[in-house]
Amino acid sequence: xxxxxxxxxxxxxxxxxxxxxxxxxxxxxxxxxxxxxxxxxxxxxxxxxxxxxxxxxxxxxxxxxxxxxxxxxxxxxxxxxxxxxxxxxxxxxxxxxxxxxxxxxxxxxxxxxxxxxxxxxxxxxxxxxxxxxxxxxxxxxxxxxxxxxxxxxxxxxxxxxxxxxxxxxxxxxxxxxxxxxxxxxxxxxxxxxxxxxxxxxxxxxxxxxxxxxxxxxxxxxxxxxxxxxxxxxxxxxxxxxxxxxxxxxxxxxxxxxxxxxxxxxxxxxxxxxxxxxxxxxxxxxxxxxxxxx
Ligand code: GRG
Numbered sequence: 001x002x003x004x005x006x007x008x009x010x011x012x013x014x015x016x017x018x019x020x021x022x023x024x025x026x027x028x029x030x031x032x033x034x035x036x037x038x039x040x041x042x043x044x045x046x047x048x049x050x051x052x053x054x055x056x057x058x059x060x061x062x063x064x065x066x067x068x069x070x071x072x073x074x075x076x077x078x079x080x081x082x083x084x085x086x087x088x089x090x091x092x093x094x095x096x097x098x099x100x101x102x103x104x105x106x107x108x109x110x111x112x113x114x115x116x117x118x119x120x121x122x123x124x125x126x127x128x129x130x131x132x133x134x135x136x137x138x139x140x141x142x143x144x145x146x147x148x149x150x151x152x153x154x155x156x157x158x159x160x161x162x163x164x165x166x167x168x169x170x171x172x173x174x175x176x177x178x179x180x181x182x183x184x185x186x187x188x189x190x191x192x193x194x195x196x197x198x199x200x201x202x203x204x205x206x207x208x209x210x211x212x213x214x215x216x217x218x219x220x221x222x223x224x225x226x227x228x229x230x231x232x233x234x235x236x237x238x239x240x241x242x243x244x245x246x247x248x249x250x251x252x253x254x255x256x257x258x259x260x261x262x263x264x265x266x267x268x269x270x271x272x273x274x275x276x277x278x279x280x281x282x283x284x285x286x287x288x289x290x291x292x293x
Contacts, residue, residue: 003283010053011046017071035105035113040078042096048189049074055190059197062132069192072121079117094237148188157181169245178219186215206273213267220247220260264289
């Protein structure tokens with residue numbers, strides 16, 4: 001199976017699970033549930049849940065719980081997108097090719113939808129225990145995901161990003177921001193697959209190192225696309241980073257590109273302990289090296 005076929009299959013199973021897990025659009029309070037569905041079910045790349053599913057399959061994780069874990073990761077990601085777009089944060093007007101959640105539903109509903117999604121993500125992990133998934137493993141998955149989001153994870157990255165504002169930031173701070181805002185959820189996504197597949201510590205460490213490097217490379221390519229891409233292809237505002245320090249402004253377009261390639265090389269070398277089993281992850285890394293959207 002090619003990587004494209006594998007990714008399409010994973011995206012489809014995650015989308016089906018999300019549709020099933022999310023409250024129906026007409027369930028009261030319907031505006032809130034519409035708002036939750038609006039961002040999660042909009043067209044996104046689903047790269048984080050795909051990472052969960054590829055890692056889980058690599059370690060023969062049971063399929064249904066693996067897909068649910070991928071859906072939980074995507075709900076957290078969508079929650080972070082809604083929050084990130086709010087006027088008090090990045091104040092972005094366009095997301096996933098549509099008006100941002102707060103522009104479509106109002107700020108208070110958007111905020112509550114983001115909280116509803118977070119809650120639902122953890123409820124989904126709490127429902128994993130079954131003969132195939134002992135409760136300690138579901139608990140470990142929840143602990144990893146909570147750690148990735150919390151005040152030492154995405155939230156830390158966002159706070160430092162907001163504090164930096166438009167002042168010039170050094171490379172170390174920029175790396176801190178994005179290894180937290182983006183990297184931490186990539187790592188958790190990969191680790192959830194490894195946890196459900198009962199990977200050995202060395203194997204879990206390998207996928208976590210892979211995801212750490214891939215997450216940062218993904219963010220750098222995001223900066224490059226913001227600097228060089230267009231709204232129609234990306235489905236979100238471009239040149240949003242104007243006035244802010246990004247990898248592209250700090251290192252120049254070529255410098256940022258070579259940094260992202262270097263990180264992808266590191267990601268691929270992290271897979272060595274996995275031998276041939278790491279091939280789908282290596283292919284995934286190469287799609288990010290070449291990404292245009
Ligand atoms: C409590 C969940 C939570 C978060 C609070 C708001 C916040 C802290 C963090 C913001 C994190 C964030 C939105 C980082 C940007 C990461 C990024 C590269 C987003 C774009 O991801 P893609 O390109 O988007 O995968 P699609 O739409 O394809 O899924």
